[in-house]
Amino acid sequence: MTTTSAKAEIPATMRAAVLHGPERLTLEERPVPTPGPGEVLVRVEAVGTCGSDVHYYRHGRIGDFVVREPLVLGHEAAGTVVACGPGVDPRRTGRRVAIEPGTPCGACGECRAGRYNLCPGMRFLATPPVDGAFCEYLAVHQDFAHDVPDSLSTEDAALLEPLSVAVWACRKARVAPGDRVLITGAGPIGLVAARTARAFGAREVLVTDVVPHRLELARAAGASALDVSRTPLPDAGYTPTVLLECSGVPAVTGEAIRTVGRAGRVVLIGMGGDEIPLPLSRVQNHELELTGTFRYAHTWPTAIALVESGAVRLDSLVSHRYGLAEAEHALTVAAKDATAVKAVIHPQR
Template sequence: MPTQMKASFLNKQSEVAVVMLPVPVLEADQVLVRVAAVGVCGSDVHYYQHGRIGPYVVNHPLILGHELSGRITAVGSAVDSARVGQRVAVEPQRPCRVCEQCKAGRYNLCPDIEFFATPPIDGAFCEYVAIQSDFAHSIPDSISDEAAALIEPLSVGIWACKRAGVALGSRVLIAGAGPIGVIVAQTAKAFGASTVYITDVSDDRRAFALGHGADVALDPRVDSVEGLEVDVFIDASGVAAAVQAGIKAVRPAGRVILVGMGNDTVELPVSWIQNREIWLSGVFRYANTWPLGIELVGSGKVDLDVLVTGRYGLEQAEEALNSGKLSGEMKAIVYPGR
């Protein structure tokens, strides 16, 4: 095993550099994963461009990246050595496991959770990471490294659809046809939705969504969604106008799920929500979603490989973080080992 590895650090806002640092030392319950692929998330881009997300501030150099896959190369003393060599999709978080939320199965709400690439916890734009063994989920050879990494954003889609109660015959409206919106569309279909509407101002993204989960694509600049009477509205845009319009598309006793990150405060049509008894919730990451995500990808019900539009080496991490500005870009992947 090497003792040193390459890592891409966000030194400060808009400044990225590749440096050498020690390979992580394993705790008893951990495995060492040689990172194969890392997806670039909107949160990574936000940290790069602004140096913070809400209360999370990059005060010290930070390794970005939390959507990852790889291969186990070493195990801690309490882990079965048979795990060495396994390909895995990594769930990039470490809950405390003993608080009230963890014991209730809501470990995503653990107040002491450590999450990759969220200050001060480093992420996966590096050659090796350490993670608790049960959060390194084995994957079959039929799933690519890229798709395995993207089980992380798929988990957001799974969690949103579960919270929304999407089921056989559901009619679903999604705002935003970026990577999360398209993943939510595919997930809703996998859950049995009969009709999936999606909105976006981008012609290219609407066209892409129609080929990958959505049945109807609407331009919110000219198409009104009010009156659709859908069972579920899921916002993946973070745009206040989209949230407001989507709520008015929901039938009485329907559900609204807020996934997209926008302004901290949004004006809502409260009387509409009250009079229709609409159930509204946010989502914060996910819990216990990787097994289902692996099943959905392995069975072909969800296609994550189709989202990959850009491929970059570790030394090109800054280019990957800026790739969202390119026309037609959907999902960039960084390969630390290349």
């Protein structure tokens, strides 16, 4: 098997932060992968830490996905193509790319219908047993290594992944000019959802949370902000046409649904409990549309365009930066620092 690469620049081994069980993360040497047919080898230069990474680190599982063997975390990644596998245009070498972390089978009914995010054979980075991007090099399918313009920083390119979650949710909610949007939870997804809803034309966006620092970031994103520890949502007098639920807290979800106006749309984004109390009379009497959302499909071109145009800014999300040897700090900083929003790991440091 041959590859096109700048071979002198690619070492035989690389560092990887490997999870061996709850709160057991070690820095190890592993072979640099060889890109297979249709794959590119990416030198990973920035990886955002996600709540799922933190959950795997703390608990060793998320629902049915259990860490049964050593696992490399991280799925919000970007870097530079340094080698091309068979069948890949060698001119891709040297290009900066954002990595879409899920590789579907491409042949099932969901994939053929364009819903590849629902592919039952999806291989998703940092989802057991698939290794992720807390490492120095990563081989990925060429179709899911998206070229990014020079105007995007490497951190911007990595954070196109959470932005894609917001783009997909706004599409599912059909956010359009004139909408009044309610976003519950001012974490990274809630904050990018606020900017995305604005970019989609929403005339008003209200973000709720209880952390003052995050509410300030919501205001900086062009949204109104409500501290629900001081003013309960039902007392705010806000009747949205769209609810983007990002908290994952069942009680918050039920309360927020009760505020949605007639013929409103509700999209559940946050991952919380397996069940929520559903205010069924509100859903029925107001003919609300309610749907879940799972990852994304066909979102990277839109996400890139939103950042390139300046309609969405991602740099304000980054609160902490670490080298690969400090990956454990990146996974625990949110529990120690109230100002933490998004920690980014730079594996080449």
